[in-house]
Amino acid sequence: xxxxxxxxxxxxxxxxxxxxxxxxxxxxxxxxxxxxxxxxxxxxxxxxxxxxxxxxxxxxxxxxxxxxxxxxxxxxxxxxxxxxxxxxxxxxxxxxxxxxxxxxxxxxxxxxxxxxxxxxxxxxxxxxxxxxxxxxxxxxxxxxxxxxxxxxxxxxxxxxxxxxxxxxxxxxxxxxxxxxxxxxxxxxxxxxxxxxxxxxxxxxxxxxxxxxxxxxxxxxxxxxxxxxxxxxxxxxxxxxxxxxxxxxxxxxxxxxxxxxxxxxxx
Amino acid sequence: xxxxxxxxxxxxxxxxxxxxxxxxxxxxxxxxxxxxxxxxxxxxxxxxxxxxxxxxxxxxxxxxxxxxxxxxxxxxxxxxxxxxxxxxxxxxxxxxxxxxxxxxxxxxxxxxxxxxxxxxxxxxxxxxxxxxxxxxxxxxxxxxxxxxxxxxxxxxxxxxxxxxxxxxxxxxxxxxxxxxxxxxxxxxxxxxxxxxxxxxxxxxxxxxxxxxxxxxxxxxxxxxxxxxxxxxxxxxxxxxxxxxxxxxxxxxxxxxxxxxxxxxxxxxxxxxxxxxxxxxxxxxxxxxxxxxxxxxxxxxxxxxxxxxxxxxxxxxxxxxxxxxxxxxxxxxxxxxxxxxxxxxxxxxxxxxxxxxxxxxxxxxxxxxxxxxxxxxxxxxxxxxxxxxxxxxxxxxxxxxxxxxxxxxxxxxxxxxxxxxxxxxxxxxxxxxxxxxxxxxxxxxxxxxxxxxxxxxxxxxxxxxxxxxxxxxxxxxxxxxxxxxxxxxxxx
Numbered sequence: 145x146x147x148x149x150x151x152x153x154x155x156x157x158x159x160x161x162x163x164x165x166x167x168x169x170x171x172x173x174x175x176x177x178x179x180x181x182x183x184x185x186x187x188x189x190x191x192x193x194x195x196x197x198x199x200x201x202x203x204x205x206x207x208x209x210x211x212x213x214x215x216x217x218x219x220x221x222x223x224x225x226x227x228x229x230x231x232x233x234x235x236x237x238x239x240x241x242x243x244x245x246x247x248x249x250x251x252x253x254x255x256x257x258x259x260x261x262x263x264x265x266x267x268x269x270x271x272x273x274x275x276x277x278x279x280x281x282x283x284x285x286x287x288x289x290x291x292x293x294x295x296x297x298x299x300x301x302x303x304x305x306x307x308x309x310x311x312x313x314x315x316x317x318x319x320x321x322x323x324x325x326x327x328x329x330x331x332x333x334x335x336x337x338x339x340x341x342x343x344x345x346x347x348x349x350x351x352x353x354x355x356x357x358x359x360x361x362x363x364x365x366x367x368x369x370x371x372x373x374x375x376x377x378x379x380x381x382x383x384x385x386x387x388x389x390x391x392x393x394x395x396x397x398x399x400x401x402x403x404x405x406x407x408x409x410x
Numbered sequence: 411x412x413x414x415x416x417x418x419x420x421x422x423x424x425x426x427x428x429x430x431x432x433x434x435x436x437x438x439x440x441x442x443x444x445x446x447x448x449x450x451x452x453x454x455x456x457x458x459x460x461x462x463x464x465x466x467x468x469x470x471x472x473x474x475x476x477x478x479x480x481x482x483x484x485x486x487x488x489x490x491x492x493x494x495x496x497x498x499x500x501x502x503x504x505x506x507x508x509x510x511x512x513x514x515x516x517x518x519x520x521x522x523x524x525x526x527x528x529x530x531x532x533x534x535x536x537x538x539x540x541x542x543x544x545x546x547x548x549x550x551x552x553x554x555x556x557x558x559x560x561x562x563x564x565x566x567x568x569x570x571x572x573x574x575x576x577x578x579x580x581x582x583x584x585x586x587x588x589x590x591x592x593x594x595x596x597x598x599x600x601x602x603x604x605x606x607x608x609x610x611x612x613x614x615x616x617x618x619x620x621x622x623x624x625x626x627x628x629x630x631x632x633x634x635x636x637x638x639x640x641x642x643x644x645x646x647x648x649x650x651x652x653x654x655x656x657x658x659x660x661x662x663x664x665x666x667x668x669x670x671x672x673x674x675x676x677x678x679x680x681x682x683x684x685x686x687x688x689x690x691x692x693x694x695x696x697x698x699x700x701x702x703x704x705x706x707x708x709x710x711x712x713x714x715x716x717x718x719x720x721x722x723x724x725x726x727x728x729x730x731x732x733x734x735x736x737x738x739x740x741x742x743x744x745x746x747x748x749x750x751x752x753x754x755x756x757x758x759x760x761x762x763x764x765x766x767x768x769x770x771x772x773x774x775x776x777x778x779x780x781x782x783x784x785x786x787x788x789x790x791x792x793x794x795x796x797x798x799x800x801x802x803x804x805x806x807x808x809x810x811x812x813x814x815x816x817x818x819x820x821x822x823x824x825x826x827x828x829x830x831x832x833x834x835x836x837x838x839x840x841x842x843x844x845x846x847x848x849x850x851x852x853x854x855x856x857x858x859x860x861x862x863x864x865x866x867x868x869x870x871x872x873x874x875x876x877x878x879x880x881x882x883x884x885x886x887x888x889x890x891x892x893x894x895x896x897x898x899x900x901x
Contacts, residue, residue, distance in 0.1 A: 187602060
């Protein structure tokens with residue numbers, strides 16, 4: 145082996161190439177377009193334009209509102225479900241978990257189209273409640289991503305800790321509030337990340353349910369289809385930074401928690 | 411603090427002294443497993459009581475019922491004379507130290523210990539004082555801010571004890587708290603716990619499978635096996651006067667020999683007569699327990715029995731020597747060396763012999779008859795018919811039997827006890843060889859043979875004597891000698 149000059153690092157070359165071609169290069173291109181004008185000259189106009197145009201800022205706020213609302217609704221529905229599934233002694237638990245996960249196996253467009261029909265049947269005209277419908281659509285779509293991580297964390301939760309809390313005088317409510325919730329934090333955080341980020345940018349739901357382009361993802365799309373690559377890139381870049389900050393923040397919390405949990409197991 | 415007036419009120423004293431009382435406690439789990447059967451116990455205030463037994467004997471389940479994590483299927487638990495069996499754990503003045511500590515990983519040391527106090531809504535300064543005192547007690551001052559994951563097993567253990575004791579419970583329950591520690595640490599903690607118990611005066615109920623731990627720490631030991639109490643007594647009682655072969659075998663090393671009383675305080679085992687201190691009627695079958703340290707090796711002509719040394723192992727303080735005398739294997743602990751192959755004499759003083767009434771000398775199985783008149787035990791596979799048990803009975807027609815006087819007999823109401831001696835049953839690993847199959851659930855060495863308990867697939871416990879060594883949980887087939895079976899009818 146040695147004489148052929150093979151080293152283990154060589155195995156990394158394909159991945160490095162992949163990263164350069166499909167991650168680093170596109171990012172550089174976006175960066176280039178975001179900070180140049182149509183003639184290829186450096187400018188900050190796109191950045192200033194983003195934060196001064198009521199259209200882009202409005203869309204950003206609206207997207208954030210949708211993402212926050214969706215995440216909250218998913219959390220409120222998802223936690224009790226995950227808790228019941230993980231902590232109760234009911235039989236056929238896995239079947240029920242599967243039922244919640246199964247919609248993920250069905251084609252996304254098909255699901256949303258079906259939902260659209262159902263909502264139209266209920267509301268008559270979807271245009272009356274665009275915000276509500278978007279939340280319903282996104283919740284329907286992302287709920288499994290919220291349930292699964294919380295379910296796995298709650299499943300691993302050591303039952304003797306709950307007994308210990310009760311033993312020390314905690315009522316069932318305080319056991320839940322002081323032990324179960326803090327210990328399921330890693331699951332909650334990953335669930336929130338998994339739902340918040342895609343609901344910030346996903347525009348298919350909105351597009352299909354309300355024919356609206358009033359969300360970040362579709363805004364970028366509309367700029368690019370109008371051949372305004374510079375402004376489109378800047379929106380993408382701003383979004384990237386927001387997501388990066390959010391991820392870094394939650395990640396730090398997440399690893400801290402699982403780190404403690406992991407050390408407990410060892 | 412007993413005053414003279416209190417001494418006079420005897421009945422009052424009784425209820426005051428017993429902090430907790432378990433009456434006829436039975437616990438059957440949802441899957442039908444009976445973990446605890448008809449368990450009775452009284453614990454005095456301030457006592458250190460240990461539940462001792464092999465894993466699966468129901469000791470932890472009993473503890474969990476006292477703590478309130480499990481409710482008994484039957485029976486009562488009285489705390490200071492009041493029934494508490496339906497009270498949730500948070501309403502009982504009892505705290506637990508868990509086997510794997512169960513410290514909260516999301517809280518630091520201080521918050522772990524303060525958990526119970528904060529729930530009681532005590533003022534901050536008082537919580538602070540109590541937590542500091544608790545940390546001082548377990549010798550971990552300055553650890554307040556530490557994360558649980560950064561502590562060693564021994565430190566976690568101490569925090570767990572501090573967390574329980576800081577609430578000043580009336581009873582402290584400890585579920586094998588030292589099981590995860592290494593030997594040296596365990597010995598240290600044993601003494602520390604004992605000291606804490608003496609200093610605090612709180613009632614301790616301790617669960618362990620380690621007999622040495624139980625003997626070292628307890629005021630009272632409850633030896634348990636298969637959900638039932640085998641013996642309750644002081645460590646000395648349990649060690650010196652074991653009630654049955656199980657206790658003798660479980661507590662410390664012991665030689666158990668099957669034998670018979672041959673005269674007044676005279677017992678015969680290993681082919682010789684020995685003087686003993688126990689008065690048992692002549693002719694009674696007994697089990698004699700002799701502790702390895704109570705046997706003295708001398709020259710062959712001076713010994714009460716003789717034998718050949720077959721092995722010698724150095725154990726630090728003493729040698730463990732195995733002597734074969736006839737068919738009996740005898741284990742001896744002595745500080746003197748012996749030579750393997752050497753012929754030696756053995757002397758056992760009367761106070762070294764403990765005589766127990768032999769139990770399990772007969773297997774008794776209750777059964778009835780099916781409509782064909784066959785014994786319904788084992789679905790009639792035994793092939794024994796009512797006509798061979800009840801003399802004079804005739805079969806008139808299907809399901810109708812008539813006795814010698816011509817009276818009709820309802821055979822479905824007849825009950826019969828099948829008795830067979832343990833040595834009339836053979837074990838085989840050929841599944842087809844015997845009438846019954848089952849797993850070995852218990853074995854005790856009795857000098858020249860092993861006494862096994864086999865639990866059959868139909869859930870009968872059968873005692874079998876066999877010279878060969880089988881392993882626990884072996885699946886064996888039992889060959890019952892039908893000629894040696896005895897049948898007694900009950901009406």
